[in-house]
Amino acid sequence: MNLWYREKHTENQILSVKVTDVIHKEKTPFQELAVYETPEYGTILVLDNYIQVSDQDEYIYAEMITHVPLFTHPNPKKALVIGGGDGSAIREIVKHPSIEEAHLCEIDERVVEVSKKYFPQMTVALEDPKVKILYKDGIKQVFQSKDEYDLIVVDSPDPVGPAVNLFSKGFYEGVYEALKEDGIMVAQTESPYFNQDVMKKAYDDISALFPITKVYMAAIPTYQSGFWTFTMGSKKYDPTNVENMRKQDFETSYYNQNLHYGAFLLPTFIQNILEGK
């Protein structure tokens, strides 16, 4: 079998990954969903022809989008993940003993069902009694919530299909209102090489609302260019200067508390993009 998964990164660049098995393929009411077995990345979950997670490197994204804001907040009790139907962000959130409730708001039930079947290590926490799954548009959920969450994680795909509005200023306004007075949001904000406009717009929109807005990075092999950014908006706590940071009493494979600070040290070209230079 000589099958290749191809993902278009730009007009001039395509990623090709050898596929050893087509495990699942369907068109859900929201998107094209596929699961492939690959020699390099293990099992990958693909939506609308973009890799969402691979079971080889999923821990990097899942740990960085959750533990950085959670260790910034002194006592996070209630968290919301928007998107994130693969379950990996929720799995990390419930590792924090202070968490009493974690909501997963995923628009597409099929992503959760298929992830449960083929990615058991990512979905282990979905049965946790602290976790509640809401199958609806994340935009609805934030506009129906006020002063409710300590943390909101925007674990969205690229800004295509049902995720386009998750990158809008109006949505971030809803997120701001849904957070408590000392709440924190974090969003995945794409590649600083290939999606500079998306990253810059998210930074501008979030910093227009939140007094503390910081971008941090992680290296994720399966995402375009490998370099990935996250943008945090915080009402009170500065992630680069955390007072009495709680001790990490569980294991991680990428995040650690030195890296927590190191991840905010940005290369000059990214600083320049964010400053509009």
Ligand code: SAM
């Ligand atoms: N880590 C991934 C990445 O950066 O590519 C994102 C993973 S997660 C699978 C993204 C999820 O967001 C998808 O399952 C998709 O169905 C969901 N989604 C897209 N738009 C949404 C919306 N408006 N509300 C809630 N969930 C949404």
